[in-house]
Amino acid sequence: MSKIFPVVLCGGSGTRLWPRSRAVAPKPFLPLVGDSTLFEATVARASDPAIFGAPMVVTGAAHLDHVEAQLGDNPEARIIVEPAARNTAAAIAAAALSLPDEAVMLVCPSDHYIADGASFVAAARAAGRLANEGWLVAFGIAATAPETGFGYVKAGEAIGEDGYRVARFVEKPDLERAMQFLAEGTYSWNGGIFAFRVGDFLGELEAHRPDIAASARAAMAGAKAEGRRIHPDAAAFKAIPSDSVDYAVMEKTSRAAVVRASMGWSDIGNWQALHAARPQDANGNTLAGAGAGRAELVDCQNVMVESDGLRVSVIGLRDVIVVVDGDEVMVTSAEGVQKVGKLTGAVNQ
Amino acid sequence: MSKIFPVVLCGGSGTRLWPRSRAVAPKPFLPLVGDSTLFEATVARASDPAIFGAPMVVTGAAHLDHVEAQLGDNPEARIIVEPAARNTAAAIAAAALSLPDEAVMLVCPSDHYIADGASFVAAARAAGRLANEGWLVAFGIAATAPETGFGYVKAGEAIGEDGYRVARFVEKPDLERAMQFLAEGTYSWNGGIFAFRVGDFLGELEAHRPDIAASARAAMAGAKAEGRRIHPDAAAFKAIPSDSVDYAVMEKTSRAAVVRASMGWSDIGNWQALHAARPQDANGNTLAGAGAGRAELVDCQNVMVESDGLRVSVIGLRDVIVVVDGDEVMVTSAEGVQKVGKLTGAVNQ
Numbered sequence: 086m087s088k089i090f091p092v093v094l095c096g097g098s099g100t101r102l103w104p105r106s107r108a109v110a111p112k113p114f115l116p117l118v119g120d121s122t123l124f125e126a127t128v129a130r131a132s133d134p135a136i137f138g139a140p141m142v143v144t145g146a147a148h149l150d151h152v153e154a155q156l157g158d159n160p161e162a163r164i165i166v167e168p169a170a171r172n173t174a175a176a177i178a179a180a181a182l183s184l185p186d187e188a189v190m191l192v193c194p195s196d197h198y199i200a201d202g203a204s205f206v207a208a209a210r211a212a213g214r215l216a217n218e219g220w221l222v223a224f225g226i227a228a229t230a231p232e233t234g235f236g237y238v239k240a241g242e243a244i245g246e247d248g249y250r251v252a253r254f255v256e257k258p259d260l261e262r263a264m265q266f267l268a269e270g271t272y273s274w275n276g277g278i279f280a281f282r283v284g285d286f287l288g289e290l291e292a293h294r295p296d297i298a299a300s301a302r303a304a305m306a307g308a309k310a311e312g313r314r315i316h317p318d319a320a321a322f323k324a325i326p327s328d329s330v331d332y333a334v335m336e337k338t339s340r341a342a343v344v345r346a347s348m349g350w351s352d353i354g355n356w357q358a359l360h361a362a363r364p365q366d367a368n369g370n371t372l373a374g375a376g377a378g379r380a381e382l383v384d385c386q387n388v389m390v391e392s393d394g395l396r397v398s399v400i401g402l403r404d405v406i407v408v409v410d411g412d413e414v415m416v417t418s419a420e421g422v423q424k425v426g427k428l429t430g431a432v433n434q
Numbered sequence: 435m436s437k438i439f440p441v442v443l444c445g446g447s448g449t450r451l452w453p454r455s456r457a458v459a460p461k462p463f464l465p466l467v468g469d470s471t472l473f474e475a476t477v478a479r480a481s482d483p484a485i486f487g488a489p490m491v492v493t494g495a496a497h498l499d500h501v502e503a504q505l506g507d508n509p510e511a512r513i514i515v516e517p518a519a520r521n522t523a524a525a526i527a528a529a530a531l532s533l534p535d536e537a538v539m540l541v542c543p544s545d546h547y548i549a550d551g552a553s554f555v556a557a558a559r560a561a562g563r564l565a566n567e568g569w570l571v572a573f574g575i576a577a578t579a580p581e582t583g584f585g586y587v588k589a590g591e592a593i594g595e596d597g598y599r600v601a602r603f604v605e606k607p608d609l610e611r612a613m614q615f616l617a618e619g620t621y622s623w624n625g626g627i628f629a630f631r632v633g634d635f636l637g638e639l640e641a642h643r644p645d646i647a648a649s650a651r652a653a654m655a656g657a658k659a660e661g662r663r664i665h666p667d668a669a670a671f672k673a674i675p676s677d678s679v680d681y682a683v684m685e686k687t688s689r690a691a692v693v694r695a696s697m698g699w700s701d702i703g704n705w706q707a708l709h710a711a712r713p714q715d716a717n718g719n720t721l722a723g724a725g726a727g728r729a730e731l732v733d734c735q736n737v738m739v740e741s742d743g744l745r746v747s748v749i750g751l752r753d754v755i756v757v758v759d760g761d762e763v764m765v766t767s768a769e770g771v772q773k774v775g776k777l778t779g780a781v782n783q
Contacts, residue, residue, distance in 0.1 A: 104747075381778050384770060397763045398453075398777045401770030405751070409763055414746045414756070416765055421733060421750030428747045429730050 088138040089213045089280070090188050091131040092180040095124060095144035095152060095195045096170055101355045101422070103431035104413035105374075105391060113195040114151040117353060118362050124195045125155050130202040131191060136210065141183060142195075143167060143176040149314075160313070168319035173277075174333035175325040178290055178301035179317055183308075186284035189216045192330070194277045198362050200349025208346035211247035212280035220342035221289060222248065222280040223335060225273030227347035231263035234354060236275040236331065238343050239266075251341035254331065273345055276352070279330065280344075286334065293337040300325040355422040356406045360389040376409065387419070437487040438562045438629070439537050440480040441529040444473065444493035444501060444544045445519055449775035449783075450704045453762035454723075454740060457783050462544040463500040466702060467711050473544045474504050479551040480540060485559065490532060491544075492516060492525040498663075509662070517668035522626075523682035524674040527639055527650035528666055532657075535633035538565045541679070543626045547711050549698025557695035560596035561629035569691035570638060571597065571629040572684060574622030576696035580612035583703060585624040585680065587692050588615075600690035603680060622694055625701070628679065629693075635683065642686040649674040704771040705755045709738040725758065736768070 099112045106112040113124040121129065131137045139161035144152050146166055156162055165179050177192055184190060191209055199205050212222040225238045234257060241252035254275060258266060266272035291298040300321060307318030335341055351362045363371045369387035372380045376392030383400045390397045392409040399407060404419040413430050425431060448461045455461040462473040470478065480486045488510035493501050495515055505511055514528050526541055533539060540558055548554050561571040574587045583606060590601035603624060607615060615621035640647040649670060656667030684690055700711045712720045718736035721729045725741030732749045739746045741758040748756060753768040762779050774780060 383773055383777070392763070395758075395761050395763050396779055397765070398779055399765045400773050400777070401767035402754070402765065405754075405765070407763070407765055409744075412744050414741070414744050414758055414763055416746070416748045416751065416754070416756055418750035424732055424749050428732070428749070430745055430747055 087187070087189065087217070089131070089136060089191045089209055090138040090184055091128070091140040092177065092190045092192045093124070093127055093140055093142045093195050094173060094176055094192065095142060095148050096167075096173075096176065099196070100426035100431040100434075102353070102359065103425055103428065103434065104410040104415050105393075105408055107410075108147075108434050110151075111148065111196075112353065114148070114155060117359055118198050122155055123198060123353065124152070126198070127193050127195045128156065130199060130205055131193065131209065133206065136206065137191075138188070139163070141165065141180050141190075143180055145170060162313055163315055164313055165315045165317065168317060168322045170327075171322065171325045172327040173330040174290070174294065174297050174328045175301055175322070177279075177286065177330050178297060178325075179305055179322075181281070181283045181286050182301060182305040183315060184283045186282075186287070188283050189213045190281055190283055190286070192277075192279040192281070194352075196353065197276065198349075198351045198353050200351075200362070201347075204346060204348035208344050208348065209280065212344045215244060215247050215342050215344065216280040216282045216285070218244075219282065219285055219340060220244065220248075221285060221335060221338050221340050222342045222344055223251065223254075224276050224278035225343040225345045226276040226350045227345060228267050228272060228274050231260060231267045232274065233257055233260055233263050235352075237263075237266050237272045238275045240271045240273070240343050240345065244342055248342045248344040251335075251343050254336050254341075273343070274350075275331065276350055279335070285340070289334050289338045289340070294326070294328065294333045297326050297328060297333055356389070356408065356417065356425060357419050357422045360387075360406060360419075363389070374409075436536070436538065436566075438480070438485060438540045438558060439487040439533055440477070440489040441526065441539045441541045442473070442476055442489055442491045442544050443522060443525055443541065444491060444497050445516075445522075445525065448545070449780040450771070451702070451708065452774055452777065452780035452783065453759040453764050454742075454757055456759075457496075459500075460497065460545075461702065463497070463504060466708055467547050471504055472547060472702065473501070475547070476542050476544045477505065479548060479554055480542065480558065482555065485555065486540075487537070488512070490514065490529050490539075492529055494519060511662055512664055513662055514664045514666065517666060517671045519676075520671065520674045521676040522679040523639070523643065523646050523677045524650055524671070526628075526635065526679050527646060527674075528654055528671075530630070530632045530635050531650060531654040532664060533632045535631075535636070537632050538562045539630055539632055539635070541626075541628040541630070543701075545702065546625065547698075547700045547702050549700075549711070550696075553695060553697035557693050557697065558629065561693045564593060564596050564691050564693065565629040565631045565634070567593075568631065568634055568689060569593070569597075570634060570684060570687050570689050571691045571693055572600065572603075573625050573627035573629075574692040574694045575625040575699045576694060577616050577621060577623050580609060580616045581623065582606055582609055582612050584701075586612075586615050586621045587624045589620045589622070589692050589694065593691055597691045597693040600684075600692050603685050603690075622692070623699075624680065625699055628684070634689070638683050638687045638689070643675070643677065643682045646675050646677060646682055705738070705757065705766065705774060706768045706771045709736075709755060709768075712738070723758075
């Protein structure tokens, strides 16, 4: 089988892990779980040269320094520097237009955590085989809870042993439907990981969103290379209609497939998700950050402390997260994590 | 009536309000409630020259800078600089030996909060009248809860309209007894505030603890004045047996009286007590410190935030105290406040 080319998407800044994740140092570039950053781990887990080609990163100028510092020195790696954020359909189209038509691309968000890298690679190979057969493949993440914050994908009939036709994609459900999905067994989370043969993706984009396809072609026809960087034509790129690859292609194509994967995935979408992804002690407590060694927890359960330096001492709390970063201290209940992004400090950073 | 001479005791460092209160900047010298420090407020509430004489402060060398910075410029004020901490009997004896025998002294801890200064003055005048009749007078603080952290004093038969004979002093009770005391009605908290005629106090000390009396006399006979400061003889002072005035005198004398006072008293003995003493918003929340203006509370009830600068953002908590001071962050449940003093940071400061 030909190689699979990772396309790593580094967009958005995110405020849900504020104050640790900030506009100037956003989530993908922080060592949130273990010693590697989420971006480094994303690149590393698709780096076996027997399977994967050189990575292509799609990012904005704001994150370019982080990307170049963390990408490693693979001379074949490329970085597409988006002149503006135009959502995932445009980002993936720009990457596709920089690869040969016959290549298989594996689209990977850079801000997710995957505990089981071997399962990821196995799923990527299965997805690559399906893509080589002309399928547009979504990863279906094995659902472990009735999450209402994710989209779902329902598996239809099997396609050999590697995956299934997509019966349908479902928008973020309410809790009742999410519980039905979990019980029903054929639904999994849409994790935003996709495998396509480049020519097939561009053909389906052309068929369903010719406006996006045409403006993306114009942007990449005028692109300029600068070392490993690729700079699309700014005016043309900014003219690309903004849409997600889910809406623009996956929900419209008749060739959508899903590879179901159970690989310890988390989108680390809030502080509670990060707490769950980190190793915990017998009381469910977690200490992280440069100040972790000085932290002290007394009579605490399911408490996570992350501090970049100050000592944090906590007494008698349960299901609470304490984050100290620079000039910000954030303390929240586990239930309160959804509101972190709306705090004044997060909004005004 | 002759004037009442305030004797302000500034001993101990205290760890229960750590990290705000520290060895180098202890509780009496911090503006914990309102703009005045507890020490300043203690001096101020006994400063009406029609009633009170100049204050005499008893403190150690460690706190001398704070005392002199906050005492004001009354040229008649005196500061006894203890060469070592020898508990309250020694401190009060040193002050007594620096005042005329006929003077009435009013012993005041410097780390308590009293909301109702007028009631304090009224109680002080009543205590002063009883002291002038030869009574050794304790203030009995109207108990508002079955506190197990305070000693209690039981009122016996009335002495005119000003107070009562002390039926007995009671050590810190368990909860069951504390609840009985509260229901019974004749018990009040022993707040460590006392009024004595100097000669009577020294006579009772001589009678019950001649060792303390003799060594205190030796220490003060060798004292040296230095401006407003009085330096007892160090070797002699260090030889004074260490004991509380309660044990050494009040529980032994047959002339103990109690003046009952309801004056919004708090010993600010822990963070929860400080929370209760401070003004709260409609949700029971309190913000304090230089960083208070930047703090943000979302979905919080009975939460107190004190920060010396960093912004503190809190979501979804109830009955929690967050303190940021220098390089320390302390977060505790209301129930956990009793353990603050045992935190590593508090112990090792």
